[in-house]
Every structure is written in structure tokens, then in C-alpha cells.
Amino acid sequence: MGSKASAPGKAILFGEHAVVYGKPAIALAIDKRATITIKESHRDYTRIKSDDLDLEAILSPETGLKLKKGEMGILNYILKALEFYHDSTPINIKLKISIPIGAGLGSSAAVTVATIAALDNYHKRKSTLPSIARRAHRVELEVQGAASPLDTSISTHGGLIYLDKEKIEQIKGDLKDSLVIGYTRSEETAKMVKLVKERMERHPQIMNLIMDAIAHITRKARKALKSDDKECLGELMNINQGLLDAIGVNSKSLSEMIYTSREAGALGSKITGAGGGGSIIAYSHPDRTGQILESLTARGYNAMKANPSTRGVLIQ
Ligand SMILES: Nc1ncnc2c1ncn2[C@@H]1O[C@H](COP(=O)(O)OP(=O)(O)OP(=O)(O)O)[C@@H](O)[C@H]1O
Ligand SMILES: C[C@@](O)(CCO)CC(=O)[O-]
Numbered sequence: 494m495g496s497k498a499s500a501p502g503k504a505i506l507f508g509e510h511a512v513v514y515g516k517p518a519i520a521l522a523i524d525k526r527a528t529i530t531i532k533e534s535h536r537d538y539t540r541i542k543s544d545d546l547d548l549e550a551i552l553s554p555e556t557g558l559k560l561k562k563g564e565m566g567i568l569n570y571i572l573k574a575l576e577f578y579h580d581s582t583p584i585n586i587k588l589k590i591s592i593p594i595g596a597g598l599g600s601s602a603a604v605t606v607a608t609i610a611a612l613d614n615y616h617k618r619k620s621t622l623p624s625i626a627r628r629a630h631r632v633e634l635e636v637q638g639a640a641s642p643l644d645t646s647i648s649t650h651g652g653l654i655y656l657d658k659e660k661i662e663q664i665k666g667d668l669k670d671s672l673v674i675g676y677t678r679s680e681e682t683a684k685m686v687k688l689v690k691e692r693m694e695r696h697p698q699i700m701n702l703i704m705d706a707i708a709h710i711t712r713k714a715r716k717a718l719k720s721d722d723k724e725c726l727g728e729l730m731n732i733n734q735g736l737l738d739a740i741g742v743n744s745k746s747l748s749e750m751i752y753t754s755r756e757a758g759a760l761g762s763k764i765t766g767a768g769g770g771g772s773i774i775a776y777s778h779p780d781r782t783g784q785i786l787e788s789l790t791a792r793g794y795n796a797m798k799a800n801p802s803t804r805g806v807l808i809q
């Protein structure tokens with residue numbers, strides 16, 4: 494018997510980094526997914542494979558982990574999820590992923606959530622969405638050393654969520670056909686979270702004022718989404734971007750993508766995710782997304798339209 498589960502990537506509209514300091518955030522699941530398939534193994538070891546990542550590893554109780562090809566990165570999240578199971582029954586794990594990796598689009602969270610859901614199903618363990626999200630957050634915390642529950646919550650629950658500390662609220666907002674994501678390879682999330690922490694330690698009063706300002710923006714954005722006030726939402730994204738620059742997570746390539754998208758008609762454009770490279774999210778009237786996509790790709794950036802995905806984790 495086998496098991497299969499998938500989970501979506503994410504984009505953060507407001508509150509990245511501030512959420513690590515207990516401020517609210519707004520994030521949406523996007524229509525790119527990670528899928529984990531588990532089959533029984535007829536060998537005495539577990540094999541983890543991903544053609545998309547050109548990754549293959551063997552995990553045996555006797556000889557431990559052997560990385561046959563690819564890089565550890567994402568594998569660390571699968572291994573940590575396996576570790577929490579304390580069950581060394583050999584299995585074959587396969588990962589398919591359409592989420593750009595390490596680009597601020599929540600690939601690590603999606604892989605973690607899909608792995609936990611697939612393992613629950615494989616071991617016939619009853620699980621709830623909050624339980625999957627909680628365990629997935631613990632995996633991200635252990636692997637990265639620091640992580641808010643934001644990425645793993647949105648990957649589990651899907652939709653468009655307003656997260657305030659542990660409280661999750663699905664919010665209404667018309668973002669269909671209005672989002673373009675430009676992406677490059679980002680610095681690892683853990684590194685960017687550490688960089689902000691160090692600046693916080695050097696300038697606590699200033700940084701706390703900035704985090705409070707981002708919190709005000711996020712609360713106001715929640716109202717703008719509900720009232721479909723597109724101009725206000727765009728302007729709040731641009732203000733949030735200025736504050737992300739101030740906390741040190743902007744970069745030249747992100748700025749170039751942001752200004753390119755604004756010149757092409759974005760109402761708002763900002764970093765999404767950890768920053769330091771990675772992704773930007775541009776919000777516009779639906780009739781401008783084509784132009785924004787074209788402008789970003791013409792400058793050699795990867796770009797894609799993103800639509801909210803109401804579907805969170807799915808056990809197939
Ligand atoms: N080709 C690859 N194969 C395996 N792992 C990779 C590959 N490219 C990047 N990684 C690793 O995948 C992980 C991606 O996690 P990271 O949190 O940095 O990005 P993300 O989850 O996509 O973005 P964010 O967390 O900012 O939303 C990192 O550990 C990175 O080293
Ligand atoms: C930068 C950050 O806020 C979001 C990364 O996608 C880190 C976190 O919330 O764990």
C-alpha cells in the first residue's frame with residue numbers, strides 16, 4: 494500500500510520577518526505544489542528521490558544517510574519529518590515539485606507539510622490540519638533554527654490567511670489574475686532571519702518601531718483586502734517594501750524587479766519571503782499582469798503569474 498500527499502507553495506503579501514517578532518502577516522497559497530509519494534520498500538533501507546531536484550539519497554539503520562546525488566537542503570526537511578516518526582520501516586519516498594526552490598515561495602514548508610501528511614496517511618495515523626501545521630512548524634524550527642508558523646500554516650490550510658500570533662483567519666480578497674511573482678535564487682531563510690536578528694540587537698528601539706509600523710500596515714491591508722480597495726492595498730505593499738529595505742533584506746536584483754514591475758503598472762510591488770535575493774510579488778489590475786510579466790522576463794528575470802490556491806494540503 495502507498496500514500497500520496499501534496500501541499501502548495503506560498504507568497505507573503507505583508508509581514509514577513511515582522512511575523513518572527515509576533516506581528517501579524519498576510520499570506521496566500523499559490524498554485525504551485527510539492528507532492529510526496531510513499532511506497533513500501535523491499536530493501537532494508539529507505540530511499541528518497543526527486544527527479545525535479547536531481548536528488549537521491551539512501552537512509553539505512555546500519556550505515557546512516559548516503560547522499561547519492563543532489564544537495565542536502567530540502568532533504569534536511571524530509572529527514573527531520575521522518576525522524577519525528579521514530580519508525581525506521583524502510584520506505585521509498587518520491588518528491589515532485591513545481592515550486593521554485595529557495596526563491597522565497599515556501600518550498601521548504603510545502604515539502605515538509607506534504608511529507609508529514611503522506612507519512613500520517615501511510616501509517617494510517619489520523620491527523621488534523623492544525624496537527625500537521627504544528628508538526629511541520631517544528632520541523633522548520635529544528636532545521637532552520639528559527640521560523641514563524643506562517644509558511645507551514647499557509648501551506649497546510651491554503652487560501653488567503655491573516656495570521657496573528659497563533660490565530661489563523663481565512664480572509665476574503667480578490668487577488669485572482671492580479672499577481673505576478675518575479676524570482677531569483679534567494680539566500681537561505683535561516684540566514685536572512687539571523688541577519689535581521691543581529692540588526693535588531695544593534696538597534697532595538699529603531700527596529701521595534703519598524704516592526705510595529707509593519708504590523709499597522711498589515712492590519713490596514715486586511716481591511717483594504719476586505720473592501721477591495723486596490724489602490725490602498727498597492728500603496729501599503731510599497732510602504733511595506735520600504736521597511737523591508739530598512740531592516741536589511743532588500744538587494745539590487747529585488748529592487749530592479751520591484752521598480753520594473755511598478756513601471757509596468759503594478760499598484761504595489763515588494764519582496765515576498767525572506768529576501769536577500771528570492772522573490773518579489775507585484776499586485777496590479779488584471780489587465781496589467783501581462784505587461785508586468787513581459788517586462789520582468791525581458792530583463793532576464795524568472796517570472797510567473799500566481800493565483801491564490803484555496804487548496805492547502807491534500808492527501809490523494
Ligand atoms: N536544487 C536543490 N536541491 C535541494 N535543495 C535545495 C536546492 N536548491 C535549494 N535547496 C535548499 O532548499 C531549501 C529551501 O528552503 P528556503 O527556506 O531557503 O527557501 P524557500 O522555503 O523556498 O523560501 P522561503 O522559506 O523564504 O519561503 C534550502 O535549504 C536550500 O538550501
Ligand atoms: C522571513 C519569514 O518571515 C518568512 C519566510 O518565508 C521567516 C518566517 O516567518 O519564518
Ligand SMILES: [Mg+2]
Binds near residue numbers: 600601602682
Ligand atoms: Mg522556507
